[in-house]
Amino acid sequence: MLHYESKKVENCFSGANVYEYRLDIRLDEEYIESLGLTGEIHYYRKFPRPFFQVTFTDGTQVKGIINATIIKVVFPDMSIEPQQKFEKLLAAMLQKKLCR
Amino acid sequence: MTIYLNNAATAWPKAPGVGNAVGRGIDCLPHHAGRSGFNEGQDVPGKCRSLLAELLASRHPDRIIFCPNATQALNIALHGMNWHPNAVVVTSAAEHNSVLRPLHFLVQHQKITIHVVAVDGQGRILPEAWESAIRKYHPQLAVFTHASNVTGAVNDAVLLGRIAREAGAMTLLDASQSLGILPVFPEIWGMDMVAFTGHKYLLGPPGTGGLYIGPSIVLDPVWVGGTGVQSDLEDMPLQLPTRFEAGTPNDPAILGLSTALEWTRANPVDSIALMDKLNELERGLIAAGAKLIKVGAPRTPVISFTLPGWDVEDVGEVLYKSFDIVCRTGLHCAPRIYPHLETGPHGTIRLSLSRFTVQEEIDACIQAVGEMQHASL
Numbered sequence A: 001m002l003h004y005e006s007k008k009v010e011n012c013f014s015g016a017n018v019y020e021y022r023l024d025i026r027l028d029e030e031y032i033e034s035l036g037l038t039g040e041i042h043y044y045r046k047f048p049r050p051f052f053q054v055t056f057t058d059g060t061q062v063k064g065i066i067n068a069t070i071i072k073v074v075f076p077d078m079s080i081e082p083q084q085k086f087e088k089l090l091a092a093m094l095q096k097k098l099c100r
Numbered sequence B: 001m002t003i004y005l006n007n008a009a010t011a012w013p014k015a016p017g018v019g020n021a022v023g024r025g026i027d028c029l030p031h032h033a034g035r036s037g038f039n040e041g042q043d044v045p046g047k048c049r050s051l052l053a054e055l056l057a058s059r060h061p062d063r064i065i066f067c068p069n070a071t072q073a074l075n076i077a078l079h080g081m082n083w084h085p086n087a088v089v090v091t092s093a094a095e096h097n098s099v100l101r102p103l104h105f106l107v108q109h110q111k112i113t114i115h116v117v118a119v120d121g122q123g124r125i126l127p128e129a130w131e132s133a134i135r136k137y138h139p140q141l142a143v144f145t146h147a148s149n150v151t152g153a154v155n156d157a158v159l160l161g162r163i164a165r166e167a168g169a170m171t172l173l174d175a176s177q178s179l180g181i182l183p184v185f186p187e188i189w190g191m192d193m194v195a196f197t198g199h200k201y202l203l204g205p206p207g208t209g210g211l212y213i214g215p216s217i218v219l220d221p222v223w224v225g226g227t228g229v230q231s232d233l234e235d236m237p238l239q240l241p242t243r244f245e246a247g248t249p250n251d252p253a254i255l256g257l258s259t260a261l262e263w264t265r266a267n268p269v270d271s272i273a274l275m276d277k278l279n280e281l282e283r284g285l286i287a288a289g290a291k292l293i294k295v296g297a298p299r300t301p302v303i304s305f306t307l308p309g310w311d312v313e314d315v316g317e318v319l320y321k322s323f324d325i326v327c328r329t330g331l332h333c334a335p336r337i338y339p340h341l342e343t344g345p346h347g348t349i350r351l352s353l354s355r356f357t358v359q360e361e362i363d364a365c366i367q368a369v370g371e372m373q374h375a376s377l
Helices: A027-036 A080-100 B020-025 B044-055 B072-079 B097-110 B126-137 B157-166 B252-266 B271-288 B312-321 B335-340 B359-375
Strands: A004-009 A017-023 A039-046 A051-056 A061-065 A069-076 B063-069 B087-092 B112-117 B143-146 B170-174 B193-197 B209-213 B304-308 B329-330 B350-353
Touching: A004 A080, A004 B157, A017 A080, A017 B335, A027 A039, A027 A080, A027 B126, A039 B157, A051 B312, A061 B312, A069 A080, B020 B252, B044 B063, B063 B072, B072 B097, B072 B143, B072 B170, B072 B209, B087 B097, B087 B126, B087 B209, B097 B112, B112 B126, B112 B143, B126 B143, B126 B304, B143 B329, B157 B170, B271 B359, B312 B329, B329 B335
Parallel strands: B087 B112, B087 B143, B143 B170, B170 B193
Antiparallel strands: A004 A017, A017 A069, A039 A051, A051 A061, A061 A069, B063 B209, B193 B209, B304 B350, B329 B350
């Protein structure tokens, strides 16, 4: 079964709710697109290591290197709902990968 | 190849030989410096203290105490003070949390009240505002940074110290961002205490730092315990540095710091070349579209900026992950400076050079920021 690990990461702000997720897969553009169905996606393909950023309508941001296994997710506040929603989406995406 | 531009946080690379010296310190037979008499070759802390005294132009090497970092040095100074009733401390908005948090702690415990003096748009303490606050509040202590870790603006430590001293205040200088690239002469300048770190511009290992305590200053020790000498006494010995150095010293790191000090003494930093590189980076970043906090001389090799169209933290993330450039983003542990700077609430991106920064690294950084700015349009 595909899965992920998550770890809270800190920055300068006490109110920040930021996690890193280490995935079993490399997050290519197809999966970024499936993550970004309900949000806005920016690709920076010309960078030496291309970067992406997805912003969901609830303010959650997903960012990282395209085709890397680690992504950073910035949740809009400390409430649990955006994180639950994101992890549900992530699990569904990983399940889809497993079924392919 | 990673480009390291975070030297204001910790220098990298260290001075040649530092790593080997630390390893040698681990592997060699331990000695007890406090009991070694004239066997100076084995007195690792004593030798390092002498080198530091030379650097600080101090005639009192024993009044330089070792600490693991500048934060602990500042805590020893601030918590060791014999505070008067209704004591006031004057400080500045440019201070690092290593000053602000101990002061806040003392305020919370009703030991002191503080007055924070404003800085200008470069992050430099305004002498007029400083003098006004000193005259108004008659502080027992004035504590200030020699250079802002956010902007690199260097304060006129001689002038600010003199203003404070003439009003009867004791002075504590945070030289974390200056010692190693700027002169710091507490006895010539009349500075009562100077806190410093070994791992930034001194190019020594982490876990080293210290506090210079002037001859007229009496502090209570914060840490008490075994000293290896005068063990029959219940109180800490009175003499310095022993009074403030309870516990086993970090001799391997101190040996590494000695090696760094000897190397930097033999290889003085070329300040002009370093500032040329800084200026070139600054010009390149401006041309690339970055919004800089412009700082006039004197300054340390630090640039703080924001990049229109990008979150501060994302810039650091992309520089590192996409371009292999290490910088620092955010508040830089100096949260009170930002209302005085033209930045947003999320702080700045900080690039900090060292004497080892080369032209190709400057060029690569300018190009990376340019690509990011272009991509955001």
